Amino acid sequence: MSETEERATGGTLAHRVPDLGALELLLAVARLGSLGAAAREVGITQPAASSRIRSMERQLGVALVDRSPRGSRLTDAGALVTDWARRVVEAAEAFDAGTQALRDRRDSRLRVAASMTIAEYLLPGWLLALRAQRPDTAVSLLAGNSAAVAERLLADEADLGFVEGLTVPHGLDSAVIAHDRLIVVVAPAHPWARRRRPLAAAELAATPLILRERGSGTRQVLDTALGGLARPLIELSSTTAVKASAVGGAGPAVLSELVVGEELAMRRLVAIPLEGIALRRDLRAVWPTGHRPTGPARELLSLTRA
Amino acid sequence: MSETEERATGGTLAHRVPDLGALELLLAVARLGSLGAAAREVGITQPAASSRIRSMERQLGVALVDRSPRGSRLTDAGALVTDWARRVVEAAEAFDAGTQALRDRRDSRLRVAASMTIAEYLLPGWLLALRAQRPDTAVSLLAGNSAAVAERLLADEADLGFVEGLTVPHGLDSAVIAHDRLIVVVAPAHPWARRRRPLAAAELAATPLILRERGSGTRQVLDTALGGLARPLIELSSTTAVKASAVGGAGPAVLSELVVGEELAMRRLVAIPLEGIALRRDLRAVWPTGHRPTGPARELLSLTRA
DNA sequence: TGGGGGCATAAGCTGGTCTTATGAGCGAGA
DNA sequence: TCTCGCTCATAAGACCAGCTTATGCCCCCA
Numbered sequence: 199m200s201e202t203e204e205r206a207t208g209g210t211l212a213h214r215v216p217d218l219g220a221l222e223l224l225l226a227v228a229r230l231g232s233l234g235a236a237a238r239e240v241g242i243t244q245p246a247a248s249s250r251i252r253s254m255e256r257q258l259g260v261a262l263v264d265r266s267p268r269g270s271r272l273t274d275a276g277a278l279v280t281d282w283a284r285r286v287v288e289a290a291e292a293f294d295a296g297t298q299a300l301r302d303r304r305d306s307r308l309r310v311a312a313s314m315t316i317a318e319y320l321l322p323g324w325l326l327a328l329r330a331q332r333p334d335t336a337v338s339l340l341a342g343n344s345a346a347v348a349e350r351l352l353a354d355e356a357d358l359g360f361v362e363g364l365t366v367p368h369g370l371d372s373a374v375i376a377h378d379r380l381i382v383v384v385a386p387a388h389p390w391a392r393r394r395r396p397l398a399a400a401e402l403a404a405t406p407l408i409l410r411e412r413g414s415g416t417r418q419v420l421d422t423a424l425g426g427l428a429r430p431l432i433e434l435s436s437t438t439a440v441k442a443s444a445v446g447g448a449g450p451a452v453l454s455e456l457v458v459g460e461e462l463a464m465r466r467l468v469a470i471p472l473e474g475i476a477l478r479r480d481l482r483a484v485w486p487t488g489h490r491p492t493g494p495a496r497e498l499l500s501l502t503r504a
Numbered sequence: 505m506s507e508t509e510e511r512a513t514g515g516t517l518a519h520r521v522p523d524l525g526a527l528e529l530l531l532a533v534a535r536l537g538s539l540g541a542a543a544r545e546v547g548i549t550q551p552a553a554s555s556r557i558r559s560m561e562r563q564l565g566v567a568l569v570d571r572s573p574r575g576s577r578l579t580d581a582g583a584l585v586t587d588w589a590r591r592v593v594e595a596a597e598a599f600d601a602g603t604q605a606l607r608d609r610r611d612s613r614l615r616v617a618a619s620m621t622i623a624e625y626l627l628p629g630w631l632l633a634l635r636a637q638r639p640d641t642a643v644s645l646l647a648g649n650s651a652a653v654a655e656r657l658l659a660d661e662a663d664l665g666f667v668e669g670l671t672v673p674h675g676l677d678s679a680v681i682a683h684d685r686l687i688v689v690v691a692p693a694h695p696w697a698r699r700r701r702p703l704a705a706a707e708l709a710a711t712p713l714i715l716r717e718r719g720s721g722t723r724q725v726l727d728t729a730l731g732g733l734a735r736p737l738i739e740l741s742s743t744t745a746v747k748a749s750a751v752g753g754a755g756p757a758v759l760s761e762l763v764v765g766e767e768l769a770m771r772r773l774v775a776i777p778l779e780g781i782a783l784r785r786d787l788r789a790v791w792p793t794g795h796r797p798t799g800p801a802r803e804l805l806s807l808t809r810a
Numbered sequence: 811t812g813g814g815g816g817c818a819t820a821a822g823c824t825g826g827t828c829t830t831a832t833g834a835g836c837g838a839g840a
Numbered sequence: 841t842c843t844c845g846c847t848c849a850t851a852a853g854a855c856c857a858g859c860t861t862a863t864g865c866c867c868c869c870a
Contacts, residue, residue, distance in 0.1 A: 210546060212525035214604070215596045219518035219827095233848065240516060246828055248848065253826090259607040267836040267847050275606050278647055281624050281744055282602045286595040288766075290521045293588040298520070300581050301565040318587050323770040341584055376771065386809070438587055456769055460594075463765025464629035465682065465808075502771075503692070525858095540816065552859055554817065559857090573816050573867040 216254045218290055221283040223250055224262065228280045232269045292322035299325055299339035306338035308494040311356035313363075313415070315378075315437065316481065317341035319456045320502075321360070327501050328494070335494045344415075351486050358495040359484040360502075362454075363415045364422065371490075372482040375502045379455045380419060380477035383467040385447040396473035399424060406431035408443050408451035419479045420452050428452070441467075452477070522560045524596055527589040529556055530568065534586045538575045598628035605631055605645035612644035614800040617662035619669075619721070621684075621743065622787065623647035625762045626808075627666070633807050634800070641800045650721075657792050664801040665790040666808075668760075669721045670728065677796075678788040681808045685761045686725060686783035689773040691753040702779035705730060712737035714749050714757035725785045726758050734758070747773075758783070 216224075219240070226236035227247075237247035255262050262276035272280060299310065299321070312321055317339060325337055340350055348367035350356040359370070366372045382397060384390045390397070403424045410416050411433050420428050431449045434440050437457050444451035445466050461467040483499050485491055491499050522530075525546070532542035533553075543553035561568050568582035578586060605616065605627070618627055623645060631643055646656055654673035656662040665676070672678045688703060690696045696703070709730045716722050717739050726734050737755045740746050743763050750757035751772050767773040789805050791797050797805050 210525070211528060211593070211596060211600060212523060214600050215524055217518065217523050218521055219516065222517060232846090234846085242827090243829065244848075245830085245850080248850090249827080252849090258603045260603060265848060267834095269847065274647065277742075278606065278620075278624060279599075279603055282595075282599040282628065284744070285766075286592065286599050287517070289588075289592040289595040290517060293585075293592050294517060294520050296588045297564045297566060297585055300584065314584075318584060320770070322588065323772060327772075341580065436583075438590070459765050459769025460591075463625070463762055465626065466629060466633075538816070548858090549860060550817075551819080551861085554819095555858075558818090571817060573865095575816065 214257070215286075216257060216283075218287065220250050220254050221287050223247055224254065224276075224280055224283050225287060227251065227263060227270060228272050228277070231271060233263075233265070291326060295325035295329065296322040296339070299337045301338065303336060303338050306336040308335055308337045308358070308498065309340070309350075309356045310337060310358050310360070310498070311340045311342065311347040311350040312360040313344060313347060314341055315362055315415070315454060315456065316360045318437075319454075320481075324498060324501055328498050331501075332494060332497060335497075337494075337498075347484065351484065354486075357485075358491050358498060360481065361484055362479055362481050364419065364479060366482060366484060369487055370484040371487050372484045373499070373503075374480045375483050375499070376481040378479050378481050380416060380452050380479070381455050381458070382450055382452055382470040382472060383444055383458055383462070384450045384470060385445060386465060386468050387447055388450065388468075390450060390470050391468040393470070396471040398473050399475040402472065402475075403428065405429065405450060408432050408434065408440050408449050410437065410440060411435050415479070416452065416454065419477060423475050423477050520563070521592075522563060522589075524593065526556050526560050527593050529553055530560065530582075530586055530589050531593060533557065533569060533576060534578050534583070537577060539569075539571070597632060601631035601635065602628040602645070605643045607644065609642060609644050612642040614641055614643045614664070614804065615646070615656075615662045616643060616664050616666070616804070617646045617648065617653040617656040618666040619650060619653060620647055621668055621721075621760060621762065622666045624743075625760075626787075630804060630807055634804050637807075638800060638803060641803075643800075643804075653790065657790065660792075663791075664797050664804060666787065667790055668785055668787045670725065670785060672788060672790060675793055676790040677793050678790045679805070679809075680786045681789050681805070682787040684785050684787050686722060686758050686785070687761050687764070688756055688758055688776040688778060689750055689764055689768070690756045690776060691751060692771060692774050693753055694756065694774075696756060696776050697774040699776070702777040704779050705781040708778065708781075709734065711735065711756060714738050714740065714746050714755050716743065716746060717741050721785070722758065722760065725783060729781050729783050 223236055223240050226239045227233060230236050230239065233247045233251060234244040237244045251263060258279065260275045260279065261273050262279055263270040264273055321339065328335060340356060344361045344363055344367055347359040347361050348370055351359045352369055362378055382402065403426060406429045409428060409430045432443060434443060437453065440451050440453060441457060441461065445461060458467055462469055483502060529542055529546050532545045533539060536542050536545065539553045539557060540550040543550045557569060564585065566581045566585065567579050568585055569576040570579055627645065634641060646662060650667045650669055650673055653665040653667050654676055657665045658675055668684055688708065709732060712735045715734060715736045738749060740749060743759065746757050746759060747763060747767065751767060764773055768775055789808060
């Protein structure tokens, strides 16, 4: 092979994974039971679909569908592949929903301002749901910290805001839409992953942790709950970096459960139960005092309430 | 626009979301801080990278990187987009790891047989971890029910197996690698999502549920724990279908926490606490009695233990 | 005042994916 | 039994996206 480390089978990831169009087509075939029908749904011709599926099978080295003169059904392997494909497509849909909102259209019917964590992890899902209900609502998104969100709302540059944290900025009304729990996580290889009894607050306070920088929302909640200062093992400036560091085994981290859902499910991180302290914070929708959300803003708000 | 419902901005999802190569390139730019360096890493030339990033910005309608004569840094929007992109790429990596294993290579150094749920949700993650440790280990995967897994192992057609369920097939030794909890989930709009007190076993038994067909592992565990038969609202033949049905609001479902991790994090499903009944089942690694796993099988096994 | 790193532009090639046109298997109904 | 209607496959040609090489400009630093 060439200079960098490469897999036995083909070059880069993009060469080994079919493109989104092919994955969508596969999902359509799975749902509709026919290449032709799937082709119609995604807006291509039947021969194109046939060839696309075939070349995907060649690329993966796996037979995905059983063709018959009476339709096409997934093979067992195909069913497995389809479920993996579904997850890729769902991630792409979230990407799409997010970036569409990010496009700066002043004329958007609904302008949302949100804190980073919410913008990153929650909003794409909400936007997908909103799109399902009101396909024509154009949404624009501005992400920033609580102060920036408040500023936008008060300057009438946003219709609805979302913040996490302990306090509500002045001049805004708010409604709690969910509770975010901070949890202690470690890589599966960490000794804590095998402990049986919950972690006591004192123990947590005494242990150096992978943390966001001081001043971040997460850090504030943690310091408050511990009744003192958490001890940093490393300080990083983004949630993503903290997560990566924890997965890599650098040590225990304290993160919102929102951001580690997938890692927990895949067992790349393990949550350690806590005893005697509740690391909760509210997630709030906010709007200028008096201006209750109406129209699409109201709709989005109702979507966000569990 | 044309016949089917389409978004204002462009045709299908694949037209609105950059392809995997572009997303990988963006991640490389974010990490390395330079278009040229990123280009080198993904194995293309600098002009190609420049043009790819530029066309991605045009496609998304958002400026992603600040170019300067001294390098390129992400804009704020770019950082957000990059994190969404990372999730797409991670899903693609899991897809890749899974399908590579699915390729039926008899000469694979490590042949794994696993139950559907484990193959679908857990194995891709493990394989990524294994690949990180031993890049040259070729793995093949066969997915089936417990009986099929046992058969493969006993016929020496697999080196290591994974099953979930209450019993271990005869002729196999096993080690518990994790516990899977079944949880009750409903869509956020369901009345149960707002209840304060945990659900009692009797109440669960009395409520019609979205379930897998009888004979499925999940169903067995549920029936056993309820000390009788669960009442079906609908019976579906795949976990994916059950999940989709629950998200759609058809009613409460009982599912492995493995398969709904993302839906819970995104608040598309809500977990209902249970009282007085533990819907746990063991996830086990299995191998023919006497043949303790060695080599790559042993390595994979150790990766799976939290 | 030259490197050397960074990025952009231009021209030409290549390959993949689409299209249209056609053929062939299977089942249902006249 | 013939034919229609559904399925999928194959073939030939058009088109476009992305790559490469070659070049130029800008900025910083030695």
